[in-house]
Amino acid sequence: xxxxILQPSxxxxxxxxxxxSHSDSEGGADLEGDIAMGRPAKRARxxxxxxxxxxxxxxxxxxxxxxxxxxxxxxxxxxxxLSSVAGTxxxxxxxxSVRPLRARYTPEIGDLxxxxxxxxxxxxxxxxxxxxxxxxLPLSAINLPGGIQRRRTExxxxxxxxxxxxxxxxxxxxxxxxxxxxxxLHTRSLKYGKLRNGVFMSVTGTGGGGGGGxxRARRQAFTLDISGxxxxxxxxxxxxxxxxxxxxxISKHIEGEGxxxxxxxxxxxxxxxxxxxxxxxxxxxxxxxxxxxEIARVRGVITALVENGLRVDEEMVIKxxxxxxxxxxxxxxxxxxxxxxxxRGKRLTKALVGR
Amino acid sequence: MPLxxxxxxxxxxxxxxxxxxxxxxxxxxxxxxxxxxxxxxxASKNTSSSASTAPTAGGAGATLAVSIMIAPFATVDRxxxxxxxxxxxxxxxxxxxxxxxxxxxxxxxxxxxxxxxLNVLSQDGSLLAGLINAAxxxxxxxxVPMTDYLVACxxxxxxSYAAADEAADPLLDLNTQEEQELPFLTLATLGATDKVxxxxxxxxxxxxxxEGMMATAADGCKAARDFLDGVVRDKGELMVQEGAIGRGEVxxxxxxx
Numbered sequence: 001x002x003x004x005i006l007q008p009s010x011x012x013x014x015x016x017x018x019x020x021s022h023s024d025s026e027g028g029a030d031l032e033g034d035i036a037m038g039r040p041a042k043r044a045r046x047x048x049x050x051x052x053x054x055x056x057x058x059x060x061x062x063x064x065x066x067x068x069x070x071x072x073x074x075x076x077x078x079x080x081x082l083s084s085v086a087g088t089x090x091x092x093x094x095x096x097s098v099r100p101l102r103a104r105y106t107p108e109i110g111d112l113x114x115x116x117x118x119x120x121x122x123x124x125x126x127x128x129x130x131x132x133x134x135x136x137l138p139l140s141a142i143n144l145p146g147g148i149q150r151r152r153t154e155x156x157x158x159x160x161x162x163x164x165x166x167x168x169x170x171x172x173x174x175x176x177x178x179x180x181x182x183x184x185l186h187t188r189s190l191k192y193g194k195l196r197n198g199v200f201m202s203v204t205g206t207g208g209g210g211g212g213g214x215x216r217a218r219r220q221a222f223t224l225d226i227s228g229x230x231x232x233x234x235x236x237x238x239x240x241x242x243x244x245x246x247x248x249x250i251s252k253h254i255e256g257e258g259x260x261x262x263x264x265x266x267x268x269x270x271x272x273x274x275x276x277x278x279x280x281x282x283x284x285x286x287x288x289x290x291x292x293x294e295i296a297r298v299r300g301v302i303t304a305l306v307e308n309g310l311r312v313d314e315e316m317v318i319k320x321x322x323x324x325x326x327x328x329x330x331x332x333x334x335x336x337x338x339x340x341x342x343x344r345g346k347r348l349t350k351a352l353v354g355r
Numbered sequence: 356m357p358l359x360x361x362x363x364x365x366x367x368x369x370x371x372x373x374x375x376x377x378x379x380x381x382x383x384x385x386x387x388x389x390x391x392x393x394x395x396x397x398a399s400k401n402t403s404s405s406a407s408t409a410p411t412a413g414g415a416g417a418t419l420a421v422s423i424m425i426a427p428f429a430t431v432d433r434x435x436x437x438x439x440x441x442x443x444x445x446x447x448x449x450x451x452x453x454x455x456x457x458x459x460x461x462x463x464x465x466x467x468x469x470x471x472x473l474n475v476l477s478q479d480g481s482l483l484a485g486l487i488n489a490a491x492x493x494x495x496x497x498x499v500p501m502t503d504y505l506v507a508c509x510x511x512x513x514x515s516y517a518a519a520d521e522a523a524d525p526l527l528d529l530n531t532q533e534e535q536e537l538p539f540l541t542l543a544t545l546g547a548t549d550k551v552x553x554x555x556x557x558x559x560x561x562x563x564x565x566e567g568m569m570a571t572a573a574d575g576c577k578a579a580r581d582f583l584d585g586v587v588r589d590k591g592e593l594m595v596q597e598g599a600i601g602r603g604e605v606x607x608x609x610x611x612x
Contacts, residue, residue: 051591053584054495055503055546071459071502084459084500086587088595101591103498104393132393132417132467180464309594 006342052083052098059096067097102204105130105245107183111174112220114195114243115185117164123157125164130245133182137172141186143193145280163280169195171241171249191221197284198239198251201299203306213306214242217313223253224321226294236291238298242312248302250295252287296338297324304345316352323351383479383530386486388493393417393467405439407447409455416460417467421451423486429478446483450490453543453553459500469499480530481509483541483555492583503546504583508575510568511539512560525571542572547580549573
């Protein structure tokens with residue numbers, strides 16, 4: 001394969017930050033108090049900037065209430081509210097909170113998450129969902145193969161690794177939250193369960209914190225039709241699961257399976273027939289090379305979205321994928337049309353935002 | 356013994372605005388800080404078994420685990436330091452305890468740990484101060500709630516006892532050469548306040564000099580805080596401009612009616 005060497009793009013010129021105050025050869029400080037050390041004119045910037053930083057006073061008006069990302073000095077009689085994270089201010093009626101620029105995922109009930117099993121215990125699994133604490137998935141919160149409805153017995157406990165074992169990926173919903181913020185998951189739906197036939201990727205998903213990445217949306221999982229690209233033979237589809245926690249799963253679509261399966265499918269009464277015995281299979285199906293390539297393309301699109309600071313949701317991924325296919329058609333003769341980093345990623349996102 | 360190499364100006368601190376791993380330069384000291392977590396991993400199980408830990412919020416919050424790695428190529432004499440170097444361990448403990456005072460760990464719960472891995476790539480004085488500042492900036496960038504930036508600075512004294520030179524200037528932010536010749540201390544304060552969180556002084560110094568050195572170092576801390584604050588603000592404004600996050604609202608008394 002020929003190697004292309006790309007011209008490195010110039011870094012943007014650094015902004016002049018300090019008026020040159022470092023040349024004061026007179027000396028840094030003296031005890032009498034007059035200090036010349038590049039401090040003045042610094043406070044003025046808080047006025048025009050909407051960014052809050054730790055330790056910054058937001059307000060001392062007693063009418064406001066403090067929310068997330070803020071604190072009051074304990075023991076002090078004043079009502080001064082200070083920021084504890086770097087971010088932007090948000091007001092909800094009288095509640096002041098600071099949305100951090102970047103933060104770890106904080107689970108909320110109803111979130112669709114992709115997780116990885118890190119530990120198997122007697123009656124539950126411990127799942128890494130990218131949060132501050134591991135989430136747990138009780139044995140009673142999964143569907144048994146064949147959709148049998150019954151109590152979980154000791155036999156099931158002994159066979160717990162046949163359902164999920166360490167390192168396996170799953171898609172689940174947050175069912176419950178503990179006081180310390182730890183989540184309890186469930187997979188009691190045909191939409192949830194073990195993941196296979198695809199590729200995992202992790203992006204900055206803050207789940208509402210702000211700062212790009214996966215955002216909470218109406219639909220977190222969807223099916224992408226790749227038969228539109230004339231390189232693909234037959235009608236293949238790709239499932240994309242955008243976990244709110246920033247974990248993403250892109251896989252081959254199998255009819256009647258996967259998180260993107262329509263809810264209009266079989267009802268709870270017919271669950272027995274529809275839940276196959278292979279839902280806990282760890283064996284991949286045979287995936288056509290074309291499908292594999294398109295999965296890689298979707299992955300490239302999402303990486304490009306994140307690198308260029310755009311949000312990742314259904315609309316952006318579908319649009320971005322279409323754009324990437326167009327780009328690939330234009331450059332049919334070039335060796336590698338899958339790679340969407342650097343200049344190509346910038347072009348892609350420019351085309352997306354320009355629309 | 357006045358040093359002709361002495362310079363008073365606060366070192367030009369530079370920050371490469373990267374995520375999770377921040378590069379920071381204080382003098383010619385280069386430090387890379389990588390924050391992992393907060394997540395629920397046992398601190399002792401991790402590879403950094405020599406990390407120093409400190410619980411935040413009186414044991415009710417997340418634990419901080421600090422580990423320092425000094426690269427062999429960081430110093431001129433290319434000396435390899437063992438993992439259990441007592442000086443490194445003391446610095447780890449100082450940083451862990453100091454940051455524990457600033458981090459509001461109760462948001463995460465006592466079972467989670469924040470791992471702070473500090474890599475010294477180039478060492479030219481003010482090592483402890485640089486480490487503290489780098490860790491502080493990385494924590495803010497990672498979105499960990501803190502009461503304020505924990506900032507540190509060094510200060511030294513040029514006056515010797517024999518000279519009895521009362522008017523001699525204290526020095527701010529020493530480099531290696533100065534550190535080897537002059538008495539100095541490292542002072543860490545909570546933001547722009549004069550609340551001293553940590554103070555380390557390993558050399559013999561005249562008691563009358565101490566106050567001046569501390570005042571100088573505290574002023575250096577304020578300047579360092581402003582610098583770190585500026586970096587964070589610039590990055591935040593960039594993110595707002597790019598549309599990655601929504602524009603913030605402004606509190607004004609006009610809203611209240």
